[in-house]
Amino acid sequence: MNSTSTEYAFDLIVIGSGPGGEGAAMQAVKQGRRVAVVERFSQIGGGCTHWGTIPSKSLRFSIFQMTEANANPLFREAGVHLNLSFAELRKRAESVISHQVEMRNGFYVRNNVPVLHGSGRLIDEHTVELEDPSGKVKRLTTAGIIIAAGSRPYRSPDVDFSHPRIFDSDTILTLEQTPRSITVYGAGVVGCEYASMFRNLGCKVDLVNSRDRLLDFLDDEITDALSYHLRDRGMIIRHREEYSCVEGTKNGVILQLKSGKKIHSDCLLWASGRTGNSDRLGLENVGLVPNQRGQLDVNEDFQTKIPSIYAVGDIIGFPALASAAYVQGRYAALHVLTGQCDRSLVREIPTGIYTSPEISSVGKTERQLTEAHIPYEVGHAQFKHLARAQITGRNVGMLKLLFHRETLEILGVHCFGDNAAEIVHIGQAIMSQPGQANSLLYFINTTFNYPTMAEAYRVAAFNGYNRVR
Secondary structure, eight states, X not given: OOSOEEEEEXXXXXEOOSHHHHHHHHHHHHTTOOEEEEESSSSSSHHHHHTSHHHHHHHHHHHHHHHHHHHOHHHHHTTOOOOOOHHHHHHHXXXXXXXXXXXXXXXXXXXXXXXXXXXXXXXXXXXXXXXXXXXXXEEEEEEEEEEOOOEEEOOOTTSOTTSTTEEETTGGGGOOSOOSEEEEEOOSHHHHHHHHHHHHTTOEEEEEOSSSSTTTTSOHHHXXXXXXXXXXXXXXXXXSOOEEEEEEOSSOEEEEETTSOEEEESEXXXXXXXXXXXXXXXXXXXXXXXXXXXXXXXXXXXXXXXTTEEEOGGGGOTTOOHHHHHHHHHHHHHHHHHSOOOGGGGSSOOEEEOSSSOEEEEEOOXXXXXXXXXXXXXXXXXXXXSHHHHHHTOOOEEEEEXXXXXXXXXXXXXXXXXXXXXXHHHHHHHHTSOGGGSSHHHHHHSOOOSSOSTTHHHHHHHHHHHHHO
């Protein structure tokens, strides 16, 4: 490292330009403060844009388009059948990524926020040292630091990731040909999403889960429905299983489980959690120690034990969602600059999980309400009973409302099925209303366009209301 350095002063320094870093930087500059973003990679956007959310969701949509076309009777009768390779389906993501990078670059340019490319490390609680790609060193001093360095796939040290048939969620995007079979080890959000995609491509899929059920942070009824539909489509789900070793061969991969089972497949996707990108940040210089997965502990204001240093996004762990990271960044920026922030900004953040079918939820689950001894009731709307779902042929799924039996306050909204991540926001908007405005009666007394999927709210509201009146 070059021993000479130039010093620059800012009100706030943000490490990382993913959703958390962008949210923090934009919030700070709107407060009239001087802010700089440190980004290790040559392009902005972080893992969300380049290896995670954007490429995987673009791939998912391309797979959806191909399978929809092949299932359409009009195309079948015309002799049309698409059989695109994994690599061909992935190409759409490249244009989306470039558009995202260009758009986000524009945010920083228009707001006069410098993006400083290079490796940043903490020197003390108010100083970041930046080494740019040419080796030049800059010292950045600041009142506050927000770490939004993101995460990467966790790699078990006894698994050979150099083998051409063993992948993690970053390297799976380099797959050239669609495999006949794949084993997905790890049934978290990433594992379930990719397992769904490969099954939609016609692959034989084994989904290995070390826990008792899929996505156990969600409502039990929703995860039961997901398990049923994945199995109904031919996926093998193996619960309460842990690996003993992974053997890559010339023609495939053998996953040996502690239970004695051996699973042979063309390739293996290792999706066993993620590791925070905390190892090259100089945390030892300020006394911050990440946990075994590289994540940092923070308080409810996203402050580490060092008052001037905050952390947001994947590097603090759950919920590890791009949407959550963005608002966490905004919250942290306001708190570091003003000493306070409205907690409603980070309250009731919805989940969006892009399995097939899709899942989204906001608020409490039945398990949480039962454990808290809150008297609640349930309202259901099955998609198969909605005219819009019957018209489109996408009739798998349901909307579920949880509400207080006495006050009719909406306590939770859970959706499973096509466009669930969009549908949930109607319920989220009502849940955020103060006092009696948050009520099941809103859905009963509001006219919804017909036929629409939004009509599910009226159906579910009447279904629940009939249980208490």
